[in-house]
Amino acid sequence: MxxxxxxxxxxxxxxxxxxxxxxxxxxxxxxxxxxxxxxxxxxxxxxxxxxxxxxxxxxxxxxxxxxxxxxxxxxxxxxxxxxxxxxxxxxxxxxxxxxxxxxxxxxxxxxxxxxxxxxxxxGQLTARRVVLESGEVTLQTGGAGVEFDVTRESVTKVFGPAWQLLLIGNGQIARHLAQMAISLDYRVTICDPRAEFIDQNPLVGVHYSKRMPDDEVRRLKDVARTAVVTLAHDPRQDDLGLTAALERALFYIGALGSRRSAEKRRGRLTEIGHSADQIARIHAPAGLAIGSKRPAEIALSILAQITAVRNRVGAASLAGG
Incomplete structure (x- = not known):
């Protein structure tokens, strides 16, 4: 897509x-x-x-x-x-x-x-500016800034992946989520250092990383426009990514798993020194409650929640209140 x-x-x-x-x-x-x-x-x-x-x-x-x-x-x-x-x-x-x-x-x-x-x-983020009086067009690459701006003199529109999504752990859900996110202009990275999870059919437009999850999170730039979701089903991988994510001002942090696994995760993160307020930033289980069971449905529910957070939609609105 x-x-x-x-x-x-x-x-x-x-x-x-x-x-x-x-x-x-x-x-x-x-x-x-x-x-x-x-x-x-x-x-x-x-x-x-x-x-x-x-x-x-x-x-x-x-x-x-x-x-x-x-x-x-x-x-x-x-x-x-x-x-x-x-x-x-x-x-x-x-x-x-x-x-x-x-x-x-x-x-x-x-x-x-x-x-x-x-x-x-x-995959380069680019601002295209059109001067209304002359029709002159200029392209400027770099930071995201304002995605769309109209003045009396010009119109500027940002093209390219203005938002980032880092998925920790490869697999079916990561693959579905990555494909959906690309269609919404996300720059997507799937990080999984485990040799048995090398993708034999990598997705076009997705960056794959073999770094340790915490190292990959700490490399992120423009964190205010970045979401991180852990999908590894392996606490050794997921907790590394979450620990680093909680140190950064990401707009969304999510973790896959049941409510029981989320409770165990809170205990582990508390033991290593994270506060209750920090841990509360994690959406866990990640995704909106849409009765999802299949990998594609779970991916859809997660991306829907990321979109809601990105658009500052509150829980009452999502519930129809």
Missing amino acids: VSDDLEVIRTATGWLGDGVRVALVTVLKTWGSSPRPPGALLAIHGSGHTVGSVSGGCVEETLAASHRKGELGGERPSLVDFGVEEAEAERLGLPCGGRLELMVELLSSVDNLKPLLDLMDN
Whole structure:
């Protein structure tokens, strides 16, 4: 699986390489009920084919028709305001009304996107800044910063894995979790020094580490955007990773296992000097209570919980309160 942004940029670059004029559309702002957030992308082929999404469907259809007729945008980026009233939304099949402000860029050369695609394929976090007055585009690699920023002068969107996920312990759950996380723009590392857990079919886009778990955790940068989950089923591995994780300001720490194993883990961590407040940072058992039994379901529940914590969704909201 690949992220939505990567799919849009890769497809649009291919179209440009074929000599097709492409419209790249970015959601700048939303009001009311809108299915897609600011920063969402849509690329439109000259024939009207699209990849990506900026709404529930009707806005894409209108934009594609305008692009086919050569009526969409100009030499410089243009701003388009779509206001959809509830009655019109119902007619067009949208779940609700809303309003979108979009930026439209007309691209004619593969050089417009190829440098960005190369950086994304290399897993490099990259900020793409578009100057509205001139259409000048600059790319800056480095720290994550703000993921999406709109000013009067420019629009800046960060591409690439702005968030990190470190999985300690390889296996089926780690594999499912890694695949899902990549589609959500995580930079994923699976750490397992045990020789018997070498992956014979490594996942594309996942970094594999044979370091000891505590060493791998201490190597992490940008920890405020990093989640660590222990999945090794081996206290010698899991506890090493958790001990190091509790020393760092990670946004999420999770540990797989039953409530009984979580209680034993708390005892071990207490014995080596961790406080009750520190241990309380660990989500254990990791994952939301969705009745998961199969590895893929367990992975889904863990990633759902990570997403909720990342988006600052409280327990009451998750319970429907």
